[in-house]
Amino acid sequence: MFFASDNWAGAHPDIARSLVEAAGGFASAYGTSDLDKRVENTFCEIFERDVAVFFVGTGTAANSLALASVNRPGGQVFCHREAHVNVDECNAPEFFAAGAKLVPIDGPAGKLQPDALAAAIGRFPPDFVHGGQPMAVSITQATEAGTSYTVEEIAALSAVAKEASLPLHMDGARFANALVHLGATPAEMTWKSGVDLLSFGGTKNGCWCAEALVLFDPGKADQMRFLRKRSAQLFSKSRFISAQFDAYFRDGLWLDLARHSNAMAARLAAGFAASGKARLAWPTGSNELFAIIDNDAMKALKEKGAVFYPWPAGPQVKARMAENETLVRLVTSFATSEADVDAFLTGL
Amino acid sequence: MFFASDNWAGAHPDIARSLVEAAGGFASAYGTSDLDKRVENTFCEIFERDVAVFFVGTGTAANSLALASVNRPGGQVFCHREAHVNVDECNAPEFFAAGAKLVPIDGPAGKLQPDALAAAIGRFPPDFVHGGQPMAVSITQATEAGTSYTVEEIAALSAVAKEASLPLHMDGARFANALVHLGATPAEMTWKSGVDLLSFGGTKNGCWCAEALVLFDPGKADQMRFLRKRSAQLFSKSRFISAQFDAYFRDGLWLDLARHSNAMAARLAAGFAASGKARLAWPTGSNELFAIIDNDAMKALKEKGAVFYPWPAGPQVKARMAENETLVRLVTSFATSEADVDAFLTGL
């Protein structure tokens, strides 16, 4: 009953096996091997266009490099207050982008709203040097609240960004979970909706360590290889990443895994509704869910070995909570079984 | 016949298998799992003392974080002119250490000399703020020239560093190769000789991606976890690194692999001496060797499929080369077979 995070799971067997298969033989290093190139082509196919792909080791690296690549002195990055780049990366984006500032914006259920975004950008008039200058908008898909932006919502935010000539970055640590939730294509959820830079995550969805920075305008990728190397993210035996992605993409494994973990989250949600002991804080749209749970039920679950974290509740959620209730986060993964979910619900 | 680099090899089968075995089950993330801790203990055993260990993804990350951890404003790092930190890391050390400068020092066969080091440090008197201030000495073991410092040579450099109150960093990308060449213990080759910070490399010696930063004074490790996270080098599924190291250290595999690749280099060297077509530029002390080779022989070898790189020759080597000769670098690895070596020598 491990619902603490999707990174508590290991790797999917197919992906682990792929590393065994790729282990033999010699191949040129630093991302130039045949396998690296083949997987880069797969990215182009998946996104239905030429893209520039840079493998990196962590989602933080992908996010920070994305922002560093559009860096400006005194640069302001507009993001949700709870965005991973803002609260969970130990200032890596600020460090990689030479002191950029993340401008936190509030929004319901983890989502930026176009009006609030426009207002935040508007506070940086071009002729006021003291405050710095806008440099990017960053959104997370699926969001830190477990919701997913619709394609239309992404396009609306993109319109605001484009109006201010700002690139739009998507932190896709749970890209696949949002994708299958929406039933959209990768192209629709990204460049067709105005996304310029994507942190494409594989780790949380069954890889060991496979993240990619995707630039939808390969013409802007010129400096990225230097940025990546300077950030110590160019792996010598790069095929250890491409071998993971190779298995990840084969026969749609990545979508199957995401569908499974989303289904497990939905099963949990359905069980909550039936239990009377817990209810969703807001509707979920991925493999993450936030529930208001009775404290006694929570205690009982923990005693039975369930692992999950309490979560700080904002004022609106707090207003709907009773005194003996707690907001908790539950995350499912490719490795979550129906038995796990049912044991949890029984415990509840 | 792949002698281009030891990072053209994949991973040793035991290490690949270890990743399969570790792939199942749930474990806490970000370096807190039981396996992570067990491998950290193994490091302590290997070095015969309490050490602080930080897993990272690349040797460049380990080097850059080591230097960043002893950073000072206007800091000067003293290293060999050909040091990897100086010429092969795209300014990552300078970037991680907020603009530190690497002071290149010449020395024969890739080795810093104590006198030259003392002279270089002496050019930064404490009361002259304009030039900056010394912050560290960095050496590579085995060196970029394929040689290895003896334990006594390390101690002599350490004495110069300590005289100037400077920490001594060792870039151990080929740590195991130097170790088995010297027949020393890990403790003797590091902290017993005055090394304070070690970049411990596993990747070139049979891992996929397994590097560790080792601090011999764990009391100074307090800020490193933040430095690592800020540099996007904290892996969520950290056990994918510890699982590699677990197999790497088991039953002395790491030493066996290093002995094998050193032996393959020695076999090449012996063949060169016998051939009359090539000779060592200087004695080797690891799995890397630099040879002066007849251009016709080189061409013939390339046609037969041998992969290796020409190397820029310094003035002293150049003086010993004939016009129709080239300096080349050959690197062996755990995956180099006797058959490969013999095919190469036959080709010669």
Next chain:
Amino acid sequence: MFFASDNWAGAHPDIARSLVEAAGGFASAYGTSDLDKRVENTFCEIFERDVAVFFVGTGTAANSLALASVNRPGGQVFCHREAHVNVDECNAPEFFAAGAKLVPIDGPAGKLQPDALAAAIGRFPPDFVHGGQPMAVSITQATEAGTSYTVEEIAALSAVAKEASLPLHMDGARFANALVHLGATPAEMTWKSGVDLLSFGGTKNGCWCAEALVLFDPGKADQMRFLRKRSAQLFSKSRFISAQFDAYFRDGLWLDLARHSNAMAARLAAGFAASGKARLAWPTGSNELFAIIDNDAMKALKEKGAVFYPWPAGPQVKARMAENETLVRLVTSFATSEADVDAFLTGL
């Protein structure tokens, strides 16, 4: 009728003359001249203890270097949302401190509240590496809202900072104005209340360009001279700054100038109360005041040549404003005359 900012004034005649007097002769450079040392001693006398003083060229430099000197990886600086370091320095603090983050905290009338500060710090538990770590508290005295913290208020914030082992920085761009408003001594308003680092501003109070970073623990000043030089803030003819401070401090000129500009602000405030066309948004405590003014009166004043800026009103002030009113900021200086003030009030 220039009330746009205190930096629209030039320099006080005594200070300009001091530069003429110091212009002749030869003196050692980079802060080592007799005059530099004499003025450093004056700082020690003023603060009634040994202090380390570093002359710099701008308040932004003093603030950014203060924060850089206590920098930690992933460091969080706690400050008021409207703090100059947060909204008016184009990310200089973030840049100088290698990607530190400023955590904005709301508070009435420009002042941090101890409870809110403690709560903000509390969100960074020491064992949670992802969020980074607290590194400093920064307050502005006088504040950006024209108010001044009392000595007791400073001590209360300092107690919260010390509880978290954090240094307390004071941005004293309008230090003298706050000082004479409180009737406190420099020592009482700083180190006796727990301030560790002070940006001491002279420019806004009658100097051309004279700012100093004051460290109340000279034992921690070791790296500052390198930080200052690395930031291009070590002036070769440093006596051009010390000559300004020399005149500034002579016979209490600095306090007289501050008393004058505060008095001009008070005269404005009194006139507002009498006019019925404008009223203070909150009580002033320095040479800056914020007034709610009738739009027609504002227009008339502008037509008569009065120069001042509208200011964004927060929700609480907005609630007290009529539709035809605007929040404006007025700043007086040593060069503001009674005639200017009276002309303004007449215009009103």
Next chain:
Amino acid sequence: MFFASDNWAGAHPDIARSLVEAAGGFASAYGTSDLDKRVENTFCEIFERDVAVFFVGTGTAANSLALASVNRPGGQVFCHREAHVNVDECNAPEFFAAGAKLVPIDGPAGKLQPDALAAAIGRFPPDFVHGGQPMAVSITQATEAGTSYTVEEIAALSAVAKEASLPLHMDGARFANALVHLGATPAEMTWKSGVDLLSFGGTKNGCWCAEALVLFDPGKADQMRFLRKRSAQLFSKSRFISAQFDAYFRDGLWLDLARHSNAMAARLAAGFAASGKARLAWPTGSNELFAIIDNDAMKALKEKGAVFYPWPAGPQVKARMAENETLVRLVTSFATSEADVDAFLTGL
């Protein structure tokens, strides 16, 4: 007899007076006053074209911002080994340019040679990410050896830079001294010879603190105002710099001052030749000269109160020195009198 440095002099009386005259009245801040704009126009006239001008406080700031403005990740700046940016700025260029590396190149009498420059650049092939990438060439005029590049020499270096698509930066801390030595126009010595970025120094030639960064392509100045502000180099009372430059340029004062200090250096040189106790290490081309001097004569001079510094001699100079001789540097300034020079020569 002060020959330690030209920054031991104070300010020329006309420049000090200009600050008194500008001290009164109100003017808009941060470089937007009428005087600021008028002086910017003077720069355009002097350089016979539209230029973008940014006042800053130190030469280090001008140099570091110039390089930061053309920054690339992993960037390599090619400069003379003795360049001020390389040895006298405490890593400020590296810090401002986020870890750029200065590649030191040897050259006789302080001058870069085109061949050596081309060779140094050639070591960074575009497809080799590990070593980083070229980003700028920086030369000093007059050089740190007191010599001046001819216009043709500058053009030859520029041709090499342009061939590699690199901008050419000139550190003009002693711009005026080189200019009057060559008898060239400012345009000829800069953009007509291919200089793209100029650090224009006024401080060493009679100002208190007046430096300017000049961009010859104003279309590339867009980000500089943010870079300057982020570096804490935007002065609120900016007219204190423009008032200095205003007097500096009036009636050719700047050229007169440079001619005077050069003449004083020439008078010293002539006296050396006549004395038999000292001789130039190489011909001088500005207000700095380097002489080989008899140790007994040096001692006698110091006892008579002459202030000057010994200088480290390179191997070629050392070969020409006797055992009882020392290399010394002497710098004259606008404030050096014939009487000072003659007293020195008599002492010799």
